[in-house]
Amino acid sequence: MTGQATAQHAYHRALFGRFADWDAILDAVEDLTGMRSADGLMGFDQMGHFGPTGCALVAEQFERMARTDLALCEIGSGFGGVIRQLARTLERAGRRCRAVGVELVESNCRIAEGIRDRIGSGEEVVCADARALPFPGASFDGVVICGSAPHFESMADVLLQARHVLRDDGVLVMMEEVSLRTGSGALSDAFLALHPPGVFFQATCEERLAQLDRAGFRAVTSDLTDWALVLLDQRQRALKLFLGTSQRIFGIAEVSRIQATLRAAQREIAAGRIRPTLIVASAS
DSSP, X not given: OOHHHHHHHHHHHHHHGGGGSXXXXXXXXXHHHSOOSGGGGTTTTOOSSSHHHHHHHHHHHHHTOOOSEEEEEEXXXXXXXXXXXXXXXXXXXXXXXXXXXXXXXXXXXXXXXXXXXXXXXXXXXEEOOTTSOOSOTTOEEEEEEESOGGGOTTHHHHHXXXXXXXXXXXXXXXXXXXXXXXXXXXXXXXXXXXXXXXXXXXXXXXXXXXXXXXXXXXXXXXXXXXXXXXXXXXXXXXXXXXXXXXXXXXXXXXXXXXXXXXXXXXXXXXXXXXXXXXXXXXEO
Protein backbone atom coordinates (compact mmCIF):
# COMPACT_ATOMS: atom_id res chain seq x y z
CA MET A 1 0.00 0.00 0.00
CA THR A 2 1.06 3.61 -0.50
CA GLY A 3 1.76 5.77 2.53
CA GLN A 4 -1.62 7.46 2.29
CA ALA A 5 -3.45 4.16 1.80
CA THR A 6 -1.69 2.77 4.88
CA ALA A 7 -2.65 5.80 6.99
CA GLN A 8 -6.28 5.67 5.88
CA HIS A 9 -6.45 1.90 6.39
CA ALA A 10 -5.07 2.11 9.93
CA TYR A 11 -7.43 4.92 10.95
CA HIS A 12 -10.58 3.31 9.60
CA ARG A 13 -9.66 -0.16 10.84
CA ALA A 14 -9.41 1.24 14.38
CA LEU A 15 -13.02 2.45 14.05
CA PHE A 16 -14.58 -0.15 11.78
CA GLY A 17 -12.32 -3.18 12.05
CA ARG A 18 -15.27 -5.51 12.52
CA PHE A 19 -16.46 -4.69 9.02
CA ALA A 20 -13.86 -7.16 7.79
CA ASP A 21 -16.40 -9.81 8.89
CA TRP A 22 -19.29 -8.33 6.98
CA ASP A 23 -21.41 -11.49 7.17
CA ALA A 24 -21.54 -11.14 10.97
CA ILE A 25 -22.47 -7.46 10.59
CA LEU A 26 -25.36 -8.33 8.28
CA ASP A 27 -26.55 -11.00 10.70
CA ALA A 28 -26.72 -8.37 13.46
CA VAL A 29 -28.48 -5.89 11.20
CA GLU A 30 -30.98 -8.54 10.11
CA ASP A 31 -31.75 -9.34 13.75
CA LEU A 32 -32.54 -5.65 14.31
CA THR A 33 -34.46 -4.88 11.13
CA GLY A 34 -35.75 -8.23 9.95
CA MET A 35 -34.43 -7.43 6.46
CA ARG A 36 -31.46 -8.94 4.63
CA SER A 37 -31.14 -6.26 1.99
CA ALA A 38 -29.79 -2.77 1.38
CA ASP A 39 -33.01 -1.37 2.87
CA GLY A 40 -32.23 -3.07 6.17
CA LEU A 41 -28.76 -1.59 6.58
CA MET A 42 -30.06 1.57 8.30
CA GLY A 43 -26.98 3.48 7.17
CA PHE A 44 -24.47 1.19 8.92
CA ASP A 45 -22.53 1.11 5.64
CA GLN A 46 -22.48 4.94 5.34
CA MET A 47 -19.88 5.89 7.87
CA GLY A 48 -19.27 9.62 7.32
CA HIS A 49 -20.11 12.20 9.95
CA PHE A 50 -23.45 12.93 8.26
CA GLY A 51 -24.32 9.33 7.38
CA PRO A 52 -27.40 8.43 5.33
CA THR A 53 -29.04 11.82 5.88
CA GLY A 54 -26.10 13.52 4.17
CA CYS A 55 -26.35 10.97 1.39
CA ALA A 56 -30.02 11.89 0.88
CA LEU A 57 -29.07 15.54 0.46
CA VAL A 58 -26.62 14.55 -2.28
CA ALA A 59 -29.22 12.36 -3.99
CA GLU A 60 -31.57 15.33 -4.27
CA GLN A 61 -29.09 17.08 -6.54
CA PHE A 62 -29.18 14.23 -9.06
CA GLU A 63 -32.93 13.75 -8.84
CA ARG A 64 -33.19 17.21 -10.44
CA MET A 65 -31.42 16.02 -13.58
CA ALA A 66 -33.71 15.37 -16.54
CA ARG A 67 -31.90 12.29 -17.86
CA THR A 68 -33.44 8.84 -17.56
CA ASP A 69 -30.05 7.07 -17.76
CA LEU A 70 -27.34 8.27 -15.39
CA ALA A 71 -23.72 7.22 -14.88
CA LEU A 72 -22.42 8.19 -11.43
CA CYS A 73 -18.96 7.88 -9.90
CA GLU A 74 -18.19 8.32 -6.22
CA ILE A 75 -14.57 9.17 -5.43
CA GLY A 76 -13.52 7.82 -2.05
CA SER A 77 -16.36 5.33 -1.74
CA GLY A 78 -15.21 3.42 1.35
CA PHE A 79 -17.54 0.49 1.98
CA GLY A 80 -19.82 1.64 -0.87
CA GLY A 81 -22.79 2.77 1.21
CA VAL A 82 -23.22 6.16 -0.43
CA ILE A 83 -23.03 5.06 -4.05
CA ARG A 84 -25.37 2.12 -3.31
CA GLN A 85 -27.90 4.46 -1.71
CA LEU A 86 -27.64 7.00 -4.54
CA ALA A 87 -28.27 4.34 -7.16
CA ARG A 88 -31.18 2.89 -5.20
CA THR A 89 -32.78 6.31 -4.68
CA LEU A 90 -32.47 7.28 -8.34
CA GLU A 91 -33.77 3.95 -9.58
CA ARG A 92 -36.83 4.34 -7.38
CA ALA A 93 -37.33 7.73 -9.02
CA GLY A 94 -37.47 6.03 -12.44
CA ARG A 95 -33.85 6.38 -13.55
CA ARG A 96 -31.50 3.68 -14.76
CA CYS A 97 -28.19 4.14 -13.03
CA ARG A 98 -24.68 2.88 -13.60
CA ALA A 99 -22.99 3.33 -10.23
CA VAL A 100 -19.22 3.17 -9.73
CA GLY A 101 -17.35 3.54 -6.46
CA VAL A 102 -13.63 4.36 -6.50
CA GLU A 103 -11.69 3.58 -3.32
CA LEU A 104 -7.96 3.74 -2.52
CA VAL A 105 -7.76 1.17 0.29
CA GLU A 106 -7.87 -2.35 -1.15
CA SER A 107 -9.35 -3.95 1.97
CA ASN A 108 -12.24 -1.46 1.85
CA CYS A 109 -12.83 -2.45 -1.78
CA ARG A 110 -13.02 -6.12 -0.81
CA ILE A 111 -15.52 -5.33 1.94
CA ALA A 112 -17.58 -3.22 -0.49
CA GLU A 113 -17.63 -6.12 -2.95
CA GLY A 114 -18.68 -8.50 -0.21
CA ILE A 115 -21.60 -6.29 0.81
CA ARG A 116 -22.66 -5.86 -2.81
CA ASP A 117 -22.56 -9.59 -3.49
CA ARG A 118 -24.37 -10.49 -0.27
CA ILE A 119 -27.30 -8.09 -0.76
CA GLY A 120 -27.42 -8.24 -4.57
CA SER A 121 -26.84 -4.59 -5.40
CA GLY A 122 -25.18 -3.84 -8.74
CA GLU A 123 -22.57 -1.12 -8.20
CA GLU A 124 -19.06 -1.45 -9.59
CA VAL A 125 -16.12 -1.29 -7.18
CA VAL A 126 -12.83 0.07 -8.54
CA CYS A 127 -9.67 0.13 -6.41
CA ALA A 128 -7.69 3.16 -7.62
CA ASP A 129 -6.02 6.40 -6.58
CA ALA A 130 -8.34 9.39 -6.87
CA ARG A 131 -5.50 11.29 -8.55
CA ALA A 132 -5.41 8.79 -11.43
CA LEU A 133 -8.95 7.65 -12.20
CA PRO A 134 -8.94 4.72 -14.65
CA PHE A 135 -11.76 6.01 -16.89
CA PRO A 136 -11.86 7.76 -20.27
CA GLY A 137 -12.74 11.44 -20.36
CA ALA A 138 -16.42 12.41 -20.19
CA SER A 139 -17.49 9.03 -18.76
CA PHE A 140 -19.97 10.20 -16.12
CA ASP A 141 -23.03 12.41 -15.72
CA GLY A 142 -22.29 12.90 -12.05
CA VAL A 143 -19.28 12.73 -9.76
CA VAL A 144 -19.73 12.52 -5.99
CA ILE A 145 -17.35 13.27 -3.12
CA CYS A 146 -19.44 12.56 -0.04
CA GLY A 147 -17.69 12.49 3.33
CA SER A 148 -14.33 11.56 1.83
CA ALA A 149 -13.18 15.12 1.07
CA PRO A 150 -11.00 15.48 4.21
CA HIS A 151 -9.12 12.30 3.33
CA PHE A 152 -7.65 13.67 0.08
CA GLU A 153 -4.21 15.13 0.64
CA SER A 154 -4.19 16.76 -2.80
CA MET A 155 -7.75 17.88 -3.47
CA ALA A 156 -6.60 20.05 -6.39
CA ASP A 157 -5.45 16.92 -8.25
CA VAL A 158 -8.65 15.04 -7.36
CA LEU A 159 -10.80 17.85 -8.74
CA LEU A 160 -8.85 17.88 -11.99
CA GLN A 161 -9.55 14.16 -12.32
CA ALA A 162 -13.22 14.71 -11.51
CA ARG A 163 -13.48 17.30 -14.26
CA HIS A 164 -11.75 14.99 -16.74
CA VAL A 165 -14.20 12.10 -16.25
CA LEU A 166 -17.28 14.35 -16.04
CA ARG A 167 -19.30 15.18 -19.13
CA ASP A 168 -19.56 18.85 -20.07
CA ASP A 169 -23.18 19.00 -18.90
CA GLY A 170 -22.55 16.86 -15.82
CA VAL A 171 -22.54 17.80 -12.14
CA LEU A 172 -20.01 17.42 -9.34
CA VAL A 173 -21.59 17.21 -5.86
CA MET A 174 -19.39 17.51 -2.77
CA MET A 175 -20.50 17.05 0.82
CA GLU A 176 -17.85 18.81 2.89
CA GLU A 177 -18.36 17.52 6.43
CA VAL A 178 -15.27 18.51 8.45
CA SER A 179 -12.89 19.55 5.67
CA LEU A 180 -13.52 23.31 5.42
CA ARG A 181 -12.03 25.71 7.98
CA THR A 182 -13.38 29.22 8.39
CA GLY A 183 -10.19 30.83 9.64
CA SER A 184 -11.87 31.64 12.98
CA GLY A 185 -9.17 30.17 15.20
CA ALA A 186 -7.16 26.98 15.57
CA LEU A 187 -8.87 23.62 15.69
CA SER A 188 -9.08 22.15 19.19
CA ASP A 189 -6.72 19.47 20.45
CA ALA A 190 -9.74 17.21 21.08
CA PHE A 191 -10.82 17.52 17.45
CA LEU A 192 -7.32 16.91 16.11
CA ALA A 193 -6.86 13.83 18.32
CA LEU A 194 -9.91 12.26 16.70
CA HIS A 195 -9.27 13.68 13.21
CA PRO A 196 -5.49 13.23 13.02
CA PRO A 197 -3.41 15.22 10.51
CA GLY A 198 -2.11 12.89 7.83
CA VAL A 199 -5.50 11.21 7.69
CA PHE A 200 -7.65 14.36 7.67
CA PHE A 201 -6.76 17.39 5.53
CA GLN A 202 -8.53 20.73 5.72
CA ALA A 203 -8.74 23.80 3.50
CA THR A 204 -10.42 27.16 3.87
CA CYS A 205 -13.63 27.78 1.98
CA GLU A 206 -11.77 30.25 -0.22
CA GLU A 207 -9.04 27.73 -1.01
CA ARG A 208 -11.59 25.11 -2.01
CA LEU A 209 -13.43 27.48 -4.34
CA ALA A 210 -10.11 28.47 -5.94
CA GLN A 211 -9.28 24.79 -6.50
CA LEU A 212 -12.67 24.22 -8.12
CA ASP A 213 -12.17 27.23 -10.36
CA ARG A 214 -8.72 26.07 -11.47
CA ALA A 215 -10.12 22.60 -12.24
CA GLY A 216 -12.73 24.13 -14.56
CA PHE A 217 -15.78 24.19 -12.29
CA ARG A 218 -18.37 26.83 -11.51
CA ALA A 219 -19.55 26.13 -7.96
CA VAL A 220 -22.59 27.01 -5.86
CA THR A 221 -22.22 26.50 -2.11
CA SER A 222 -24.77 25.99 0.65
CA ASP A 223 -23.81 26.54 4.29
CA LEU A 224 -25.08 23.49 6.24
CA THR A 225 -24.11 24.65 9.73
CA ASP A 226 -27.57 24.73 11.34
CA TRP A 227 -28.62 21.51 9.59
CA ALA A 228 -25.41 19.74 10.63
CA LEU A 229 -25.65 20.69 14.29
CA VAL A 230 -29.13 19.19 14.54
CA LEU A 231 -28.11 16.11 12.56
CA LEU A 232 -25.00 15.38 14.64
CA ASP A 233 -27.10 15.60 17.78
CA GLN A 234 -29.64 13.17 16.27
CA ARG A 235 -26.92 10.73 15.25
CA GLN A 236 -25.50 10.69 18.78
CA ARG A 237 -28.97 10.07 20.19
CA ALA A 238 -29.51 7.22 17.71
CA LEU A 239 -26.27 5.56 18.79
CA LYS A 240 -27.49 5.71 22.40
CA LEU A 241 -30.93 4.39 21.45
CA PHE A 242 -29.44 1.42 19.59
CA LEU A 243 -26.40 1.15 21.82
CA GLY A 244 -26.49 -2.63 22.23
CA THR A 245 -26.82 -3.25 18.50
CA SER A 246 -24.21 -0.60 17.68
CA GLN A 247 -21.75 -2.20 20.10
CA ARG A 248 -22.44 -5.62 18.61
CA ILE A 249 -21.74 -4.26 15.14
CA PHE A 250 -18.82 -1.92 15.79
CA GLY A 251 -17.47 -2.98 19.19
CA ILE A 252 -17.76 -1.27 22.58
CA ALA A 253 -14.57 0.80 22.35
CA GLU A 254 -15.29 1.64 18.72
CA VAL A 255 -18.77 3.01 19.49
CA SER A 256 -17.29 5.22 22.20
CA ARG A 257 -14.78 6.57 19.69
CA ILE A 258 -17.50 7.16 17.07
CA GLN A 259 -19.55 9.07 19.65
CA ALA A 260 -16.52 11.15 20.64
CA THR A 261 -15.75 11.88 16.97
CA LEU A 262 -19.27 13.16 16.36
CA ARG A 263 -19.15 15.31 19.52
CA ALA A 264 -15.80 16.81 18.56
CA ALA A 265 -17.06 17.71 15.10
CA GLN A 266 -20.24 19.21 16.54
CA ARG A 267 -18.23 21.43 18.89
CA GLU A 268 -15.97 22.76 16.12
CA ILE A 269 -18.97 23.51 13.91
CA ALA A 270 -20.81 25.23 16.78
CA ALA A 271 -17.70 27.30 17.51
CA GLY A 272 -17.59 28.44 13.88
CA ARG A 273 -14.18 26.93 13.15
CA ILE A 274 -15.49 24.28 10.72
CA ARG A 275 -18.15 25.03 8.10
CA PRO A 276 -20.08 22.04 6.72
CA THR A 277 -20.93 22.85 3.13
CA LEU A 278 -22.75 21.34 0.17
CA ILE A 279 -21.04 22.18 -3.11
CA VAL A 280 -22.76 21.68 -6.47
CA ALA A 281 -20.43 22.41 -9.38
CA SER A 282 -20.83 22.42 -13.14
CA ALA A 283 -18.35 22.94 -15.94
CA SER A 284 -17.37 26.58 -16.30
